[in-house]
Amino acid sequence: MTIDNFIDILPHSAADLESLLDCANRLKSEPNAFERPLSGYTVGMILQKPSMRTRVSFEVGLNRLGGHLIQLSPTDIGFGTREPLSDMMGVLSRYCNALILRVKHHTDLLACLQHSSIPIINGLSDESHPCQALADIMTVLECKSRDAKIVYIGDGNNVCQSLIDICSVLSLNLTVITPEGHAPKHPRNATITHTMTACAGADVLYTDVWMSMGQESVDVAVFQPYQINDSVLATAQPDAIVMHCLPAVRGEEITDSVLTGSQSVVFQQAENRMYAQQAIMIMLMRRSLWKQWY
Ligand code: CP
Numbered sequence: 001m002t003i004d005n006f007i008d009i010l011p012h013s014a015a016d017l018e019s020l021l022d023c024a025n026r027l028k029s030e031p032n033a034f035e036r037p038l039s040g041y042t043v044g045m046i047l048q049k050p051s052m053r054t055r056v057s058f059e060v061g062l063n064r065l066g067g068h069l070i071q072l073s074p075t076d077i078g079f080g081t082r083e084p085l086s087d088m089m090g091v092l093s094r095y096c097n098a099l100i101l102r103v104k105h106h107t108d109l110l111a112c113l114q115h116s117s118i119p120i121i122n123g124l125s126d127e128s129h130p131c132q133a134l135a136d137i138m139t140v141l142e143c144k145s146r147d148a149k150i151v152y153i154g155d156g157n158n159v160c161q162s163l164i165d166i167c168s169v170l171s172l173n174l175t176v177i178t179p180e181g182h183a184p185k186h187p188r189n190a191t192i193t194h195t196m197t198a199c200a201g202a203d204v205l206y207t208d209v210w211m212s213m214g215q216e217s218v219d220v221a222v223f224q225p226y227q228i229n230d231s232v233l234a235t236a237q238p239d240a241i242v243m244h245c246l247p248a249v250r251g252e253e254i255t256d257s258v259l260t261g262s263q264s265v266v267f268q269q270a271e272n273r274m275y276a277q278q279a280i281m282i283m284l285m286r287r288s289l290w291k292q293w294y
């Protein structure tokens, strides 16, 4: 059964994720393939943390599909303070066709979902970043084959968890290398290790910041051996690609030379956010149309 929200990767079946990837690829290769399927649809967006890519890619993507996005500043609407989330969701469900939420606490997403009669899309929480993961795999499959060796290096954070989840559902080959004490919560079927030798022969090297938004401090020394730099890249396949969800901290998780080097696909990856999210929005808001397509 198709799930009517995009809070996390895992409840979605492999077939549904493949349909999303197919739709995203079509939207990218034939931007006018679909006749403004979200014309007349309004989506609210509440971002409790800073954002550039998520904000712009959703807004531009929705506009191109004929829909309209409303930014709701959490301060202006008093998110979680001015009224209970249940009342906020009861009301927003009467105005909007879907809601995108970036929250400090994943539990707030679940609370909103409980009181919502419209689809909710997770635009990043402390636990996961499923829209990112869909765009990441779209990018991997544009550049590499399905048996590519994908290696994520760094903190076992929200981005890492959603990557693990999507690789697990789609049976892709993922190795996660983290410092001890920073392994992801739910390894699923990824290989988890603490040794950088596991980068050997990688087709994809992926990293994210060592200190995520909302974290107060990080021991940089613990993470330093896990930096993607030229010597780490040299242990991967000669044609390996380098990925990062951005924003990056140059000189910490990745060096400037690797981030801006010829093997980096970070802008292609960021671009794909838009197509992946367009597909998610069509799936969630145009159910009957989606069933005709897939
Ligand atoms: N990758 C990503 O989600 O970027 P933003 O935080 O800028 O939205």
Ligand code: NVA
Residues within 6 Å of the ligand: 124, 157, 158, 159, 208, 209, 211, 212, 213, 245, 246, 247
């Ligand atoms: N792990 C990062 C991702 C930012 C897009 C964070 O949560 O800050």
